Amino acid sequence: MISVKNIYKSFGKLSVLNGISCDIKDGERVAIIGPSGSGKSTLLRCLNLLEVPTRGEIWVNGSLLSGLDPYLHPELIRLSATYKKRIAAGGSDKTVISEITDGRLLGRFEGGEYRREYRRLAEQNAIDINLARRKMGMVFQHFNLFNNKTVIENLTLVPVQLGLKTRAEAEARALELLRRIGLEDKRDEYPSKLSGGQKQRVAIIRALAMDPDVLLFDEPTSALDPEMVGEVLDLMKSLAGDGMTMVIVTHEMGFAREVADRIIFVDGGKIAEEGRPDEVFGSPKNARLREFLSKVL
Amino acid sequence: MLFEDIKKILTTPELIGYVFEGFLNTLVLTVVAAAIGLVLGFVVAIVKISAENNKYMKIPAIICNLYTTVFRGTPVALQLFIMVFAVFAIPGFKPYAAIITFGINSGAYVSENIRAGISSVDVGQMEAARALGFTWNRAMINIIMPQAIKNIIPAIGNEMIALLKETSIISMVGATVGTLTFDLNAASNTVFTKVPNFLASGLIVGCFYLAIVYIMVFAIKLIEKRLRASDKR
Ligand SMILES: Nc1ncnc2c1ncn2[C@@H]1O[C@H](COP(=O)(O)OP(=O)(O)O)[C@@H](O)[C@H]1O
Ligand SMILES: [Mg+2]
Numbered sequence: 356m357i358s359v360k361n362i363y364k365s366f367g368k369l370s371v372l373n374g375i376s377c378d379i380k381d382g383e384r385v386a387i388i389g390p391s392g393s394g395k396s397t398l399l400r401c402l403n404l405l406e407v408p409t410r411g412e413i414w415v416n417g418s419l420l421s422g423l424d425p426y427l428h429p430e431l432i433r434l435s436a437t438y439k440k441r442i443a444a445g446g447s448d449k450t451v452i453s454e455i456t457d458g459r460l461l462g463r464f465e466g467g468e469y470r471r472e473y474r475r476l477a478e479q480n481a482i483d484i485n486l487a488r489r490k491m492g493m494v495f496q497h498f499n500l501f502n503n504k505t506v507i508e509n510l511t512l513v514p515v516q517l518g519l520k521t522r523a524e525a526e527a528r529a530l531e532l533l534r535r536i537g538l539e540d541k542r543d544e545y546p547s548k549l550s551g552g553q554k555q556r557v558a559i560i561r562a563l564a565m566d567p568d569v570l571l572f573d574e575p576t577s578a579l580d581p582e583m584v585g586e587v588l589d590l591m592k593s594l595a596g597d598g599m600t601m602v603i604v605t606h607e608m609g610f611a612r613e614v615a616d617r618i619i620f621v622d623g624g625k626i627a628e629e630g631r632p633d634e635v636f637g638s639p640k641n642a643r644l645r646e647f648l649s650k651v652l
Numbered sequence: 653m654l655f656e657d658i659k660k661i662l663t664t665p666e667l668i669g670y671v672f673e674g675f676l677n678t679l680v681l682t683v684v685a686a687a688i689g690l691v692l693g694f695v696v697a698i699v700k701i702s703a704e705n706n707k708y709m710k711i712p713a714i715i716c717n718l719y720t721t722v723f724r725g726t727p728v729a730l731q732l733f734i735m736v737f738a739v740f741a742i743p744g745f746k747p748y749a750a751i752i753t754f755g756i757n758s759g760a761y762v763s764e765n766i767r768a769g770i771s772s773v774d775v776g777q778m779e780a781a782r783a784l785g786f787t788w789n790r791a792m793i794n795i796i797m798p799q800a801i802k803n804i805i806p807a808i809g810n811e812m813i814a815l816l817k818e819t820s821i822i823s824m825v826g827a828t829v830g831t832l833t834f835d836l837n838a839a840s841n842t843v844f845t846k847v848p849n850f851l852a853s854g855l856i857v858g859c860f861y862l863a864i865v866y867i868m869v870f871a872i873k874l875i876e877k878r879l880r881a882s883d884k885r
Contacts, residue, residue, distance in 0.1 A: 403783055405779055405782065405783060485785050485787055486785070488782065488783055488784065488785040489784070489785035491783075492783075493780075493784075495776060495779070495780065497774075498776075499774070499776035499777060499779060499780035500780070501777065501780065501781070501795050502774075502777065503799050504795075512794065513781070513784040513785060513786060516794065517785060517786075558780075562784070565784060
């Protein structure tokens with residue numbers, strides 16, 4: 356399970372994500388839709404920390420992937436010098452906590468007690484990002500197959516190098532996956548010899564070869580010629596049928612409607628509406644969502 | 653007249669001896685400076701590239717940037733004068749000061765070649781490797797470097813050729829027969845004092861330069877071909 360807690364992300368002066376919270380449960384299929392530039396890719400890339408959120412936290416299976424955000428921990432704020440000073444001046448716990456959180460009043464020096472608890476919380480919950488990513492597959496818009504490796508090497512390189520599988524095990528798994536997508540005859544080709552649809556399907560099984568708990572897709576069909584979209588969507592549907600947890604940024608509304616358990620509509624770096632596909636597509640409440648759907652449907 | 657002068661130079665052991673001595677010294681200057689340049693350039697490039705990812709590399713990267721800016725932004729002749737007559741103004745140290753200058757100067761260019769080669773690789777390659785759980789180092793070694801090297805080798809090859817020709821300015825700080833400073837170009841000047849036909853000595857020495865450059869170009873082509881063969885893209 357992935358838990359996104361009030362994340363913000365800015366690139367310099369440009370704030371792209373403005374307070375996003377959501378949970379992705381095991382086995383759930385979540386589609387993220389929204390206008391271009393609304394922050395969908397950034398949100399997805401925050402989930403495996405390819406982008407580091409400026410604020411907020413990402414939790415995966417009970418471990419803290421991102422940095423610790425003290426403003427999400429009232430019990431931590433209570434140890435801070437700022438809190439103690441304000442309480443001594445006669446504020447109530449509730450108002451002081453919300454003042455500190457809203458005003459982002461914690462400074463660099465909040466006392467030893469606060470610092471020790473901060474470090475304890477962070478250390479107790481932290482997980483090595485490189486370990487966490489092994490279980491979070493990602494599929495990119497532009498495939499990003501390793502150009503200097505053959506198809507089979509693309510599928511086996513990481514599991515073998517990281518010592519997760521022996522070469523024989525990794526190759527057996529890779530061939531099984533290649534058979535599943537009907538490309539076992541391409542095992543020794545370089546990616547440049549594949550069509551776009553074939554590249555993307557290999558990229559998907561490259562992620563699967565790590566036996567991930569969740570797959571993150573960033574517009575997997577947007578860079579494809581129209582006649583190749585179907586083969587990629589079919590593979591994704593079959594993964595959904597296997598019960599794979601999937602988070603999919605997509606412009607394929609028909610696909611989202613068919614496969615997703617939940618739709619998240621992102622607009623201006625916020626979740627503007629969220630719900631079951633029939634709710635979101637059938638009776639959209641948000642005006643921007645209605646406008647968006649009228650353009651894309 | 654020209655032909656006779658050339659013949660005289662080629663057949664007088666003293667004169668052709670100068671040329672051979674200069675030839676050898678030019679080779680030694682180039683090879684040692686190239687070695688310094690390659691090692692330095694590689695280290696500087698890695699520092700600069702890893703600074704994008706590692707905050708402890710930020711300050712070393714600033715120093716490296718200063719280094720490449722200064723050494724690429726000023727004439728190598730000026731650098732040579734400063735190094736030989738100011739920084740390393742030690743008796744008998746002149747040839748080494750010169751080699752060090754050429755090496756440091758070349759390192760600045762090599763580091764930029766390496767950095768440019770690495771940044772020419774699509775960022776998606778690094779992202780895909782990291783998303784699968786590779787560390788930055790592993791991704792660099794397994795995915796990025798093998799692709800970058802194809803752009804880096806030809807660029808570095810050209811830099812080495814430029815370096816070879818650049819060593820000829822060593823005579824500007826005074827070349828002495830019997831020391832490393834006596835390079836091919838200095839040999840040409842010395843031969844001229846004996847056979848006052850600049851075209852004759854110039855042609856002979858030019859042929860020697862051409863021969864080395866040709867061998868280097870050939871070697872680069874060979875390496876490039878090898879690299880391309882392993883890359884059936
Ligand atoms: N690495 C980056 N540096 C600077 N700006 C970025 C970066 N990544 C994304 N952006 C900007 O953030 C905004 C949202 O981008 P993105 O998340 O890719 O939107 P979407 O995927 O919804 O189209 C865009 O304006 C984009 O230009
Ligand atoms: Mg996007």
